[in-house]
Amino acid sequence: MAGGIVIVLLILIAIFAPLIVSWLGHPPAEWHREKIDPAIQAPIGAFGGISWDYLFGVEPTTGRDLFSRILYGARISLLIAFFATLLCVVLGTVLGMIAGFFGGWIDTIISRAMDIFLAFPLLVFALALAGVIPDKAFGMSGDTLRISLLVFIIGFFNWPYIGRIIRGQTLSLREREFVDASRSLGARNHVILFKEILPNLIAPILVYSTLLIPSNILFEAALSFLGVGVRPPTPTWGGMLAEAVHNYDVAPNFMLFPGLAIFVTVLAFNLLGDGLRDAFDPKAR
Amino acid sequence: MLLFVVSIATFAIFFLVPRLAGMSADDLASRYVGKAANAQVIHDTAIRLGFNDPVIVQYGRFVKGIFTGVDRNYGPGVEHCPAPCLGYSYVTQNPVLPDILNRLPITLSLALGAAVVWVIFGVATGVVSALRRGSFFDRLSMGIALAGVSLPIFFTGIVSLAIFRDQLGLVGDVADWVPFSEDPLTWANNLILPWVTLAFLYAAGYARLTRAGMLETMSEDYIRTARAKGLAERVVVLKHGLRATLTPVLTMFGLDLGLLLGGAVLTESTFSLPGIGKYAVDAISNNDLPQVMGVTLIAAAFIILANLIVDLLYAVVDPRVRLA
Numbered sequence: 001m002a003g004g005i006v007i008v009l010l011i012l013i014a015i016f017a018p019l020i021v022s023w024l025g026h027p028p029a030e031w032h033r034e035k036i037d038p039a040i041q042a043p044i045g046a047f048g049g050i051s052w053d054y055l056f057g058v059e060p061t062t063g064r065d066l067f068s069r070i071l072y073g074a075r076i077s078l079l080i081a082f083f084a085t086l087l088c089v090v091l092g093t094v095l096g097m098i099a100g101f102f103g104g105w106i107d108t109i110i111s112r113a114m115d116i117f118l119a120f121p122l123l124v125f126a127l128a129l130a131g132v133i134p135d136k137a138f139g140m141s142g143d144t145l146r147i148s149l150l151v152f153i154i155g156f157f158n159w160p161y162i163g164r165i166i167r168g169q170t171l172s173l174r175e176r177e178f179v180d181a182s183r184s185l186g187a188r189n190h191v192i193l194f195k196e197i198l199p200n201l202i203a204p205i206l207v208y209s210t211l212l213i214p215s216n217i218l219f220e221a222a223l224s225f226l227g228v229g230v231r232p233p234t235p236t237w238g239g240m241l242a243e244a245v246h247n248y249d250v251a252p253n254f255m256l257f258p259g260l261a262i263f264v265t266v267l268a269f270n271l272l273g274d275g276l277r278d279a280f281d282p283k284a285r
Numbered sequence: 286m287l288l289f290v291v292s293i294a295t296f297a298i299f300f301l302v303p304r305l306a307g308m309s310a311d312d313l314a315s316r317y318v319g320k321a322a323n324a325q326v327i328h329d330t331a332i333r334l335g336f337n338d339p340v341i342v343q344y345g346r347f348v349k350g351i352f353t354g355v356d357r358n359y360g361p362g363v364e365h366c367p368a369p370c371l372g373y374s375y376v377t378q379n380p381v382l383p384d385i386l387n388r389l390p391i392t393l394s395l396a397l398g399a400a401v402v403w404v405i406f407g408v409a410t411g412v413v414s415a416l417r418r419g420s421f422f423d424r425l426s427m428g429i430a431l432a433g434v435s436l437p438i439f440f441t442g443i444v445s446l447a448i449f450r451d452q453l454g455l456v457g458d459v460a461d462w463v464p465f466s467e468d469p470l471t472w473a474n475n476l477i478l479p480w481v482t483l484a485f486l487y488a489a490g491y492a493r494l495t496r497a498g499m500l501e502t503m504s505e506d507y508i509r510t511a512r513a514k515g516l517a518e519r520v521v522v523l524k525h526g527l528r529a530t531l532t533p534v535l536t537m538f539g540l541d542l543g544l545l546l547g548g549a550v551l552t553e554s555t556f557s558l559p560g561i562g563k564y565a566v567d568a569i570s571n572n573d574l575p576q577v578m579g580v581t582l583i584a585a586a587f588i589i590l591a592n593l594i595v596d597l598l599y600a601v602v603d604p605r606v607r608l609a
Binding site: 226242 | 431432436437439443444446447451540547554562565566569577584588
């Protein structure tokens with residue numbers, strides 16, 4: 001439950017980030033060189049210059065407000081993770097249901113495809129794909145392009161995890177009496193799939209998509225950390241950590257806050273997912 | 286089969302995706318000849334690297350190199366690249382395979398060292414937690430494990446570097462790679478931090494998996510039978526309980542180790558270890574197709590190999606598999 005509350009808070013923070021920043025911070029792309037010690041390019045003041053004016057201190061070199069950058073980073077992180085998870089769930093559910101329900105050669109092809117995806121050097125592959133796309137493509141550019149690209153990559157590579165579970169569940173649901181009953185009443189395949197089987201899959205879909213969100217958040221952070229995420233100056237948590245590698249000694253705040261932001265978010269989703277799983281599956285408790 | 290699919294997919298990414306996104310052969314070639322080059326030089330490079338050939342021909346050339354080796358015309362002369370030839374880097378002009386093999390010991394040391402730590406700690410914690418379910422130890426270790434699976438290595442890595450290397454000075458500089466054969470002590474001292482950081486994240490997952498498996502196994506009938514036979518509790522837990530739990534743990538281990546051997550990308554980037562993962566990242570940021578093709582193929586080969594070994598180990602761990 002604690003997980004759920006934290007998640008609701010995080011979503012509210014992400015949605016109202018511009019409002020919160022206008023009260024408590026400074027615009028995320030605004031430079032404040034006067035907060036930087038020119039000799040060592042580090043923030044002036046204790047622990048990265050934390051004060052009432054700059055709640056999390058400032059970034060080294062540029063002096064941008066870390067508090068507002070973390071808040072804006074939450075928008076990118078949650079946006080990508082939600083839509084990527086949605087893509088995973090849609091792909092995984094549809095393909096898993098088709099494979100489990102029809103069996104035969106359809107099942108063979110889809111299952112092989114899942115095996116291949118699962119045995120792929122995923123991160124290297126996602127890196128290659130994210131790195132090779134130019135800055136203008138498919139009629140989009142800038143942040144819109146990068147965000148849709150990341151959603152596509154993360155969603156497209158992670159669907160087999162949920163696909164396998166849905167396939168297994170469909171396999172056993174297919175043999176149940178209510179499916180036979182529906183069929184003998186003359187229902188066609190798509191009716192059976194969507195009206196009879198899908199409602200019974202809601203619980204596992206809910207549990208596993210909640211558990212997929214945190215791993216997708218980590219995936220997005222990893223891609224940003226490796227420099228193929230949403231491009232600067234748009235703030236991302238992974239991107240901030242990548243820069244913090246070089247100057248954490250003079251600005252520990254620059255390393256700690258993005259890391260803690262990732263940790264809290266992922267932990268909250270993991271807690272909620274574990275809780276949901278236990279609620280739906282009394283055996284796991 | 287899998288290697289074939291991986292090679293096609295990698296190839297498609299590097300040839301078709303840039304084309305779909307609207308880049309020409311000359312645009313691609315211009316990445317490899319420096320900024321000052323004029324249009325003629327760029328065009329010649331595109332022809333020399335074969336960017337104007339049909340996709341099938343380019344892919345055929347790559348596959349041929351792997352099976353029979355290729356001759357490469359580098360200008361002043363012709364060089365032969367023997368059988369498993371993954372081609373030459375567009376940027377450094379070095380053959381790809383030896384470059385990757387040179388970095389293998391680093392990734393191997395990192396992955397195997399960490400694997401030893403995480404399997405021992407993860408499985409032991411999981412077993413003890415399951416046996417003392419609800420105890421203080423169980424709740425504490427499962428809390429830490431949940432935190433462990435929620436932390437990215439590029440955060441814990443930097444934090445541990447800041448504390449143990451910079452503040453306390455307990456470990457050596459990770460980036461200075463020293464082979465085991467030269468100086469085992471320095472080797473271990475430099476690697477201990479990546480080992481522990483990496484192992485912490487994995488151990489968390491293994492502890493959770495082992496605990497869940499043990500809880501299920503220990504309520505099975507055959508455990509009651511074993512106890513009824515009067516076996517010592519130690520034997521019941523280790524020989525009967527743990528053994529059945531190990532099968533899913535082994536499956537996960539095969540996948541994890543295979544993935545890590547193909548390049549611990551994040552760990553190596555965080556600690557600046559010059560292993561295969563760092564090689565992959567550099568190759569990708571240079572847009573160096575032969576290097577990327579080579580490293581993804583090698584990585585996929587490791588995954589396949591690890592899964593094969595795990596399949597064989599099933600028979601050792603689970604007697605039911607041997608009978609089947």
